[in-house]
Amino acid sequence: MLLEQLIGNLIQGLVLGAVYGMATMGLSLIFGVLKVVNVGHGAFIMVGAFITLWLFNALGINPILAVPVAFIVGMGLGLLFYYTIMQRLIKAPELATLLVTFAIGILLEETVKLIFGSEFRGYNWAVGKINLGITVLPMTKIYACIGSVVIALLLYLWFNKTRAGSAMRSVVEDSEGARVCGVNVGGTYALSFALGLGLTVASGVLLTMFIPVGINPYMGGGYTLKAFVIAVLGGLASPYGAFFGGLIFGLIENGSYTLFALIPGVEPFALTRFLSFAMLLVILLIRPTGLLRAK
């Protein structure tokens, strides 16, 4: 009985973890290349969620098709913010970039609130479910999981097979060295920022396929904190690390509930959250390069 529940939760955790992982790749990519922690991360996820919602409810467009739309919107936002703001802050101390990305987050939240209001919204894309016996998985969750894996693979290929991708990797390794070798570092920064935000906004679409309700301008905060933990699990600067970090995070978050529930007199759900942040600290201390050591 208990084991059954545990396994059921782990399956759910794995599916969710893939989406979480994908939702963190953008954060890691931006940190890896620009050394900027995007504190407004969750706000970009929120933008993706609203794109999906609007496309589905107003135009009846399939959420899967919203992924490329969201990606393009995210790229656009990325280029806009890079050339107007971030470009001037590349050499600035952490403090400035932390604050600017936070302010960008607020700006997005308040703009979306102005347009759509602060109502909690949702959509219902009914495509059936699969009953595994020990747990039930709606098809939307499975699509979201597959979508995440595909995007992660595409990113992998792009990094390893294209010129721009390898330029980006060289900047991650050593930006001065890359400049000497003739890499257009400025352009690479802009592209990475845009790509990172594109991925993040697109992940907002996948997250709403997982949880298609509760969409509102302030929904991003929780995802920002989760993304930090996941990014650290994966080594902070590595997008693939982040993807696997997401899987591990999903498993732990879902699996530990069943175990904590055995302790009397506590609130197991809050303890799962505690566990994830405790894990973050431990990993930062003993293995700051992440559980899967980055190349």
Place this chain on the structure above:
Amino acid sequence: MKKESTKYYPLIPVFAAYLVLFLIGRNVPGMWQLVAMLLFYCALGQAFNIFLGMTGYVDFGYVAFMGVGTYGMALAITKLAHIEGLGIAIIIIGFVMALFMATLLSLAVGAVALRLRGAYFAIATIGVNEGLRFFIEGARIWNGSEGLIFTAQLNQILGRETASTLMTFWADIMVLIIAVSAAFITLYYIRSKIGYALTALREDEDAAKVMGINVTKYKIIAFVTSACFAGLLGAASWALKTPYVFPPEVFEIHYTIEAIIIVLLGGSGTLLGPVVGGLIYGISKYYLSIFIPGFQLLIFAPIIIIIIVLFPEGVVGMLKNRFKDSALAQFII
């Protein structure tokens, strides 16, 4: 080296600002609660600046120290309320508790997290803050998520009138005292060995180490000092002025962000900066929400961005550069 007498000149504008605030609060009707809010922001900036401004380390989980300070005061009041005749001593015990808990937490965090740098440090401290909150809720310590509400106990110990003036007036005076002492300590640190060591550290930590400076020691001193002020501030402003503690409210990360904004607006690492930052931040937010209620964040966000992009060294940093060679220079740090 500077002469003894001019050493403390930079405190003059800081104290003058606080004095003006205090006088406005006492003499202009309706201003006291606004002044209280401004004092809170100034004190927050000033306390935060001791660590952030001097070391350049961004402690994103700073609010956790305010949180435990709040709990320190709240626990003193709720647990000791049944003892007869404690009177005002309970407030002192509360502050001691707040100080003790903030010190303890900051030593623990400092010992481990200060080994990290840059963004890694920032994220680790977020982890501390959130982890602590969920631990209190999850393990149900200190009444878990239901928190502590203790106006009744305050009334019982101090009497209704005293408790009322404590909550609406003396708590704010305590915030003022905290702000002033934080300013004093900041200047003391800047002028002492600690300041020079930390400046070296901020410029280049590895080089400072090689030069034989005990970087860790000075980092921890600044970290613990800053945390202690946060604990006291929490006890005064969030436990006495706000007679309840709910975990999600005292570990609310937005307050760290506000502290960062204040320090950055004013100029990080300067003495006067947090005061100027706190005033600009508090006043502009207050009047924005009076004239355009509901839209102030929409306007505030771009203002923050513009200021950081155009004036990265903050208002006081700019003034400092401007008056570098004039007589005013000795007043501005």
Place this chain on the structure above:
Amino acid sequence: MKRSIFKALFVIFILFGFLPAYFTLAEAKSPEKILIGHPACLSGKYAKAGEQALGGIKACIDWVNNVYGGVKLEGKKVPLKYKYYDCESKKEAVTSFIGRLITVDKVNVVFSPYSSGLTLRGAPVTESHGMLYMDHGGANNKIFRQGFRYIVQTIGPATSYHQGTLNMIHKIDPKAKKVALAYEDSEFAKMVMHGAEEHAKKLGFDIVFKRTYPKGVTDLTPLLSALKATKPDFIIGGGHFEDGQLFNRQMADLDINSNALSLIAAATLPAFYKALTNMAEGVMGPSHWEYGVKYSAKEAKKVGLDWIGPSQDEFVTLFKKGLGKEIIPDYHAAEAGAQVLAYVLAAEKANSVAPDKVRAALGDLKFMSFYGGWDVDDTGLQVGHSMVAVQWQMGKRIIVWPEEAQTGGVAYPMPTFAEKAKGKVAVPR
């Protein structure tokens, strides 16, 4: 160049900051009006409820001034005025605005911001000024055990939220014994849970599951899987808005079926059904007020209470006019509006706007409005207002409990999620 920009900015800040303060100071206080002050939550985490409260207050002020003709004081009709600031759902702003409202704007009464925490933050300031503080957004019972003298509640206390639902199931399905409790881990929801737990035990239910989930949760799967295993007859829980939608949605995802599901806060809002569509069929929620309740002047006469205020439809029209938006008011609007009416009645009864006198009159006041009954005990705790249970049936909110307020029968048990996915709706038995 940079410097001049900076200078200009600085001057603007200073001007912005201090000049208006003196203008407002110079404004003379007019005895010709009654001013209601309100640190409203128009942005930040309580923006949603804050907007509703704003609309409700505006609607009832509009009614008092234009239909009722103003507040009768010493033989004169005095209009109501409304002064509000946006507190951003933050405690620092709450006290500073309440201070300003009392001393600069010289309001006659302060309405609380939303949530128990923010309400508590403001209380010491209003108390120290001897200012009447009316609470339409803080449900925590503990507020009224602190010895405050000037605080009066319109929203019902948190412990009462799920009592009606339990009574209903106890009556209509005596065989249902197993109840599952799953609430948000917050002071408010915990209070509701304690009230529900006690009441359930009193009625002889077995509590087979009792857990909480943290605020801001984005995935409830592990909790719901554990809940599913206990096979409860019905489920009560919830916390706020977004988690309620998540709760219902993930129950559907995991195919957890039970006879009834009742969620606090979220389930009664139109947005809930809009977000979940058919999945919300048959889901219930306790509410302080709902569009469709049958409180009227006639009803009031029957139970021997005074009636005041707009009819329900008038209220809705005025609400929309007040906000300038096409949205339907929910209970946050109704309780804030009813609070205006309570103040008007008490001020008339006291024939004064002095806070002490109005507070005393409020203590004796008993009346009915579109919001329902209103009566407070000695501490200021609301005891005269009973909550209704609302159920979604065919996309409409039907009041199913208590029987005297019913607008329709209850659909029990609710259809399973598999049936709902095929389009089945909840129909009363």
